Amino acid sequence: MKFEIVENARCVLRHAWSIRLILLAAALDGANTCISFFTAEPPVSRGLMSLITIGLSVSAAAARFVSQEKVSGKADADGGQA
Template sequence: MSALSRIREFRIRRIENFRAVLLKAWSVRLIVLATLLEGAQAGCGFFTGSDLVSPGTLTVLNCGLMLAALAARLVAQEAVSGSTVKGDA
C-alpha cells in the first residue's frame, strides 16, 4: 500500500467515550490551562499596554504545560479509560 493511498484512507473518528475524556483526562485539563494562560498573556498586553509578567516567562510556562499535556496523553488514566494497563485483569 502506497503512502498516498494510506493518506486517502485516513479518517478522523470520534472516540466512544469522548465525554469522559473531556471531563476527566489530565491532558485536556492542561491544554485548557495553557490556552487560558496564552489568552491572559495576550489580554494583559492588549488591555493594559504593559506586561505584568515577561512574555518569556509566560512562554516557558506555556511550553511546560503543553509538554505535560503530551505526557498525560501517554499515561493510562483509569478514570477515563478504565484498567487499560497491560497485566491488569
C-alpha cells in the first residue's frame, strides 16, 4: 500500500468536518490533561471528558464517510458521476 496526499489536501484541511472534530477532540483531551495537573477536582468529571472525547473521535471517523461538497466535489455527492 502506497500512501499519498490527496490532491485537494488544503481544501480538506480547511473544510472537512472530520479534521475539525479531530482537532476539537485533541484540544479537549489536552485541556483535560492540563486541568488534571493544576486541580484535584476538575469542573467536569474525568469520565465525562473521556466520553466526550471518544464521542468526538467516533464522530470524526463517521464524518469521513459523509460526502461534503466543498471537500469531495459535486461528483462524489452524486455517487461518483462526472
